[in-house]
Amino acid sequence: MSDDIKVDKSLDLKGLACPMPVVKVSKGIKEVEIGQVIAAVTTDPGSLTDFPAWAKTSGNEILKSEQDGNEITFYIQRKS
Amino acid sequence: MSNLEEQVAQLQAQMDAMKSQTPSNKLSMIVFSGDLDKALAAFIIATGATAMGMEVVMFFTFWGTPILRDKNKTVGGKDTMGKMFGTMLPKGADKVKLSKMNMGGMGTAMMKSLMKQKNVASLEEMIALAEELGVKIFICEMSMGLMGFKREEMISYEGVEYVGVATFLAEAADSKIQLFI
Numbered sequence: 001m002s003d004d005i006k007v008d009k010s011l012d013l014k015g016l017a018c019p020m021p022v023v024k025v026s027k028g029i030k031e032v033e034i035g036q037v038i039a040a041v042t043t044d045p046g047s048l049t050d051f052p053a054w055a056k057t058s059g060n061e062i063l064k065s066e067q068d069g070n071e072i073t074f075y076i077q078r079k080s
Numbered sequence: 081m082s083n084l085e086e087q088v089a090q091l092q093a094q095m096d097a098m099k100s101q102t103p104s105n106k107l108s109m110i111v112f113s114g115d116l117d118k119a120l121a122a123f124i125i126a127t128g129a130t131a132m133g134m135e136v137v138m139f140f141t142f143w144g145t146p147i148l149r150d151k152n153k154t155v156g157g158k159d160t161m162g163k164m165f166g167t168m169l170p171k172g173a174d175k176v177k178l179s180k181m182n183m184g185g186m187g188t189a190m191m192k193s194l195m196k197q198k199n200v201a202s203l204e205e206m207i208a209l210a211e212e213l214g215v216k217i218f219i220c221e222m223s224m225g226l227m228g229f230k231r232e233e234m235i236s237y238e239g240v241e242y243v244g245v246a247t248f249l250a251e252a253a254d255s256k257i258q259l260f261i
Binding site: 015016017018019020022023025026054057058 | 124125127128130131132133198199200201209213
């Protein structure tokens with residue numbers, strides 16, 4: 001967990017393969033209000049490029065991403 | 081003054097015309113192949129596109145059509161050719177084979193077990209996911225007739241439509257992305 005970002009919802013996407021991480025994150029982001037933040041944890045290396053591409057297209061913002069071993073955590077703010 | 085109003089009206093008309101020519105945020109896909117690998121790719125792209133906020137239409141034609149047969153449904157009253165196609169073509173997503181390295185079915189079985197192990201969704205699961213995400217499915221009416229398939233033997237899929245090429249092309253003309261698989 002990051003200290004400076006307030007997380008409103010966590011999504012465990014560990015073990016999921018393409019296209020499930022983006023499918024689930026696009027569903028998950030709709031479950032928080034605009035301005036709120038979700039923390040999504042994946043183990044799919046493809047999500048390193050997929051999440052930024054998804055965020056750009058869907059108009060949401062990745063505030064921060066961090067990698068711990070094979071786990072990648074994205075902090076995503078709902079913008080639209 | 082009236083000249084200016086005329087120009088504004090003209091510009092307005094031009095803008096409306098441009099708007100009607102701008103394609104929707106939609107992906108239209110022709111699924112021609114009846115191979116497991118290609119069908120999987122088609123559904124991964126389709127479901128991924130919904131995550132990207134796109135509307136998705138898949139048009140199943142020729143060898144792609146049997147992918148959508150229901151393994152639990154049987155219908156009678158087919159002619160000889162219809163029966164032959166019915167027997168020789170895969171009965172549903174679970175029976176579809178790899179385009180390469182099938183090796184008499186061994187390769188496909190190995191790929192499926194590998195997919196399970198790596199947590200990759202099966203083709204049947206991907207179809208269910210597509211339905212849940214609102215991916216629209218069109219089935220080619222002519223392929224159905226040619227191969228002697230009946231609607232009663234196809235999977236029940238929310239909003240499935242049996243259409244001709246013009247219906248698909250109308251969607252494709254209004255799409256940002258068109259794919260042929």
